Amino acid sequence: MNIQEFTAREIFKNHGIPVKNFGLARDVESAFEIARGLRFPVVLKAQVLVGGRGKAGGIKLANTLDEVQQKASDILRMELKGIKVKKLIVSEAVDIVDEYYVSISLDRMKKLPTLIFSKSGGVDIEETARISPEKIVKYDIDPFYGLKPFMARSIAFHVMDEPQKAIELASIMMKMYDIYRRYYANLVEINPLAIDRDGNFWAADAKMIIDDNATSVEPSLETYRDIEEENPYEIKAKEGGLSYVKLDGYIGCVVNGAGLAMATADIIQYFGGKPANFLDVGGSSDPAKMKLALEIITNDPDVKVVLVNIFGGITRCDDIANGLKSVLDEIKPRLPFVIRLKGTREEEARKILEPYGLTILEDMEEAIKEAIRVANKGGRENEHIG
Amino acid sequence: MSILVDKSTRVVVQGITGRDGSFHTKAMLEYGTNVVGGVSPGKGGAEVFGVPVFNTVSEAVGKKGANTSIIFVPAKFAVDALWEAAFAGIKLVVCITEGIPNKDMVEIYHYYRKNGIRLIGPNCPGVISPGLSKVGILPSQIFKKGNIGVISRSGTLTYEVVYHITMAGLGESTCIGIGGDQIVGSSFIDMLELFAKDDETNGVVIIGEIGGRDEEETAEYVKREFKKPVVAFIAGKTAPKGKRMGHAGAIIGGGESTAQEKAEYLRICGIKVAETPKEVAVLIKDELERGR
Numbered sequence: 001m002n003i004q005e006f007t008a009r010e011i012f013k014n015h016g017i018p019v020k021n022f023g024l025a026r027d028v029e030s031a032f033e034i035a036r037g038l039r040f041p042v043v044l045k046a047q048v049l050v051g052g053r054g055k056a057g058g059i060k061l062a063n064t065l066d067e068v069q070q071k072a073s074d075i076l077r078m079e080l081k082g083i084k085v086k087k088l089i090v091s092e093a094v095d096i097v098d099e100y101y102v103s104i105s106l107d108r109m110k111k112l113p114t115l116i117f118s119k120s121g122g123v124d125i126e127e128t129a130r131i132s133p134e135k136i137v138k139y140d141i142d143p144f145y146g147l148k149p150f151m152a153r154s155i156a157f158h159v160m161d162e163p164q165k166a167i168e169l170a171s172i173m174m175k176m177y178d179i180y181r182r183y184y185a186n187l188v189e190i191n192p193l194a195i196d197r198d199g200n201f202w203a204a205d206a207k208m209i210i211d212d213n214a215t216s217v218e219p220s221l222e223t224y225r226d227i228e229e230e231n232p233y234e235i236k237a238k239e240g241g242l243s244y245v246k247l248d249g250y251i252g253c254v255v256n257g258a259g260l261a262m263a264t265a266d267i268i269q270y271f272g273g274k275p276a277n278f279l280d281v282g283g284s285s286d287p288a289k290m291k292l293a294l295e296i297i298t299n300d301p302d303v304k305v306v307l308v309n310i311f312g313g314i315t316r317c318d319d320i321a322n323g324l325k326s327v328l329d330e331i332k333p334r335l336p337f338v339i340r341l342k343g344t345r346e347e348e349a350r351k352i353l354e355p356y357g358l359t360i361l362e363d364m365e366e367a368i369k370e371a372i373r374v375a376n377k378g379g380r381e382n383e384h385i386g
Numbered sequence: 387m388s389i390l391v392d393k394s395t396r397v398v399v400q401g402i403t404g405r406d407g408s409f410h411t412k413a414m415l416e417y418g419t420n421v422v423g424g425v426s427p428g429k430g431g432a433e434v435f436g437v438p439v440f441n442t443v444s445e446a447v448g449k450k451g452a453n454t455s456i457i458f459v460p461a462k463f464a465v466d467a468l469w470e471a472a473f474a475g476i477k478l479v480v481c482i483t484e485g486i487p488n489k490d491m492v493e494i495y496h497y498y499r500k501n502g503i504r505l506i507g508p509n510c511p512g513v514i515s516p517g518l519s520k521v522g523i524l525p526s527q528i529f530k531k532g533n534i535g536v537i538s539r540s541g542t543l544t545y546e547v548v549y550h551i552t553m554a555g556l557g558e559s560t561c562i563g564i565g566g567d568q569i570v571g572s573s574f575i576d577m578l579e580l581f582a583k584d585d586e587t588n589g590v591v592i593i594g595e596i597g598g599r600d601e602e603e604t605a606e607y608v609k610r611e612f613k614k615p616v617v618a619f620i621a622g623k624t625a626p627k628g629k630r631m632g633h634a635g636a637i638i639g640g641g642e643s644t645a646q647e648k649a650e651y652l653r654i655c656g657i658k659v660a661e662t663p664k665e666v667a668v669l670i671k672d673e674l675e676r677g678r
Binding site for chain 1: 413461462484485486487488489491492493495496497523524525527528538539540541542543544545546549566567568569593595596597598599600603619621622623624625626628629630631632633634635636639640641645661662663664
């Protein structure tokens with residue numbers, strides 16, 4: 001779960017990491033109001049969950065209230081990497097003298113939290129790793145002992161020349177580790193961690209990723225998600241226990257299992273088609289999930305044909321067929337269906353679906369090719385069901 | 387032979403009285419798995435399909451000689467179940483549960499490694515050695531005893547591939563779902579090391595996906611020292627960067643490869659990569675016939 005900067009800033013502030021005064025604005029008027037209460041210059045930052053906002057023009061400095069109005073209006077009309085900007089941060093700017101990179105992240109290969117520090121702040125860490133890896137200091141944290149203050153100090157003394165700065169840096173690192181633990185984060189990143197003319201540290205940016213698994217034990221973490229920034233159907237799917245990701249094609253997919261759902265989308269592409277989505281209905285044969293899945297898919301205007309791909313193992317094909325039947329009876333989608341059923345009780349499933357005159361195939365590749373053929377023929381426009 | 391599970395496997399089911407736990411206990415018993423006990427705190431003394439229920443894993447180990455555990459308990463309690471299995475002296479733990487936080491998994495992972503306990507999962511379908519034992523939720527009917535080892539980060543995609551392997555007239559020695567989470571107990575390499583020593587495994591199929599670097603490290607390992615033929619399938623070619631595709635681990639993170647890049651790297655290391663599940667069976671059959 002990617003967390004917005006304004007949320008991460010709030011968390012940082014609450015845990016004693018220095019952040020400049022700021023406010024969140026959804027329109028030019030409130031940007032103006034917030035700016036009136038701040039010390040100039042201020043920085044306006046688009047709040048969207050994509051990287052490289054600065055390069056894309058989503059971060060602007062304003063020296064006067066007039067500039068705030070002008071630039072806030074510009075930003076709120078922007079699209080960054082295809083995402084419409086809905087809100088922005090207005091923050092006092094840091095008069096940056098020096099900037100660093102600090103993060104604590106989960107190292108998937110080592111299965112440990114790792115602290116990373118770099119003297120090149122304000123640039124992607126991957127970029128630094130490529131161009132000047134010698135600038136990066138990595139410290140593996142033992143999950144049983146955690147990050148002790150003396151460990152943070154030894155890293156800080158190693159990278160900072162001034163002892164007082166090192167002690168302050170170590171304290172920020174400790175606070176970051178505390179946040180990493182408390183919020184079940186996979187990443188807590190400050191880039192840049194800036195030093196101003198007066199020698200003070202400031203988190204000039206704030207980034208956090210929360211572990212998706214953690215919400216099953218700590219449901220309250222869901223409150224940090226910016227629902228507004230997510231596809232409404234993805235949210236609806238999630239609430240109903242499905243995994244759904246919108247893609248840019250036209251073959252709607254309903255599949256049981258995440259791996260098979262990914263493979264289905266991949267193979268559609270391999271045979272020259274384009275998947276409209278990734279959708280995993282899960283292992284269960286719950287008709288409510290099938291219904292929600294089909295509602296989402298058939299409401300997607302890009303979809304020309306629906307491909308249902310079920311490999312019945314523990315999931316019984318006849319249960320799936322019954323779920324499908326009840327949905328077809330109720331919502332009567334006006335779209336062609338291609339159905340692939342294989343495995344446990346597939347014969348019974350065929351019998352259940354026979355009266356609907358749907359294309360039912362046994363082989364996944366055949367079904368995918370058929371779905372592509374139907375879509376190319378026009379799909380939605382030419383064929384009707386129910 | 388086979389790896390991980392066979393006739394000597396004595397299973398304790400943690401969470402045996404739950405819906406999934408009891409359902410799959412029955413399925414495992416029907417397959418011939420030696421399920422010697424179940425655990426459900428507070429329900430000791432009960433029976434589930436003739437299997438005695440204990441209050442603690444230790445009791446199941448002490449009284450029934452359990453050496454393998456399968457965990458079905460919900461995410462909230464699964465971490466404790468993982469610790470309990472380890473402290474009771476279980477040496478192989480299969481964790482089916484989905485949704486265990488990384489914060490807990492990093493501790494479990496390192497504790498298990500240090501103490502020589504093998505963990506399969508979490509968020510996995512388990513392990514099956516066809517004809518011998520099943521410790522998991524995999525649909526038995528698609529498997530056939532044979533000489534192909536299968537290792538996968540997925541569930542139903544594994545069944546799809548196995549179905550084609552079986553239809554091609556081949557069979558499986560052992561099939562392992564290592565799990566779809568960001569942190570799982572066993573890697574592809576851990577399993578390949580076991581398959582390398584298994585006389586009945588002549589070739590291995592790897593089913594990988596986006597997220598992490600496990601496939602890349604595996605490719606290097608195979609190139610360096612694994613002598614048997616390996617065929618791979620990588621899912622997630624259509625996945626947008628930074629989007630989670632169902633599995634917690636299936637997300638292209640910062641600086642990580644796409645599925646195409648992973649596939650390309652595997653090919654560079656001499657591993658045949660299939661474009662469809664059906665092609666996996668064709669390629670592994672070819673490889674085995676060429677090797678003869």
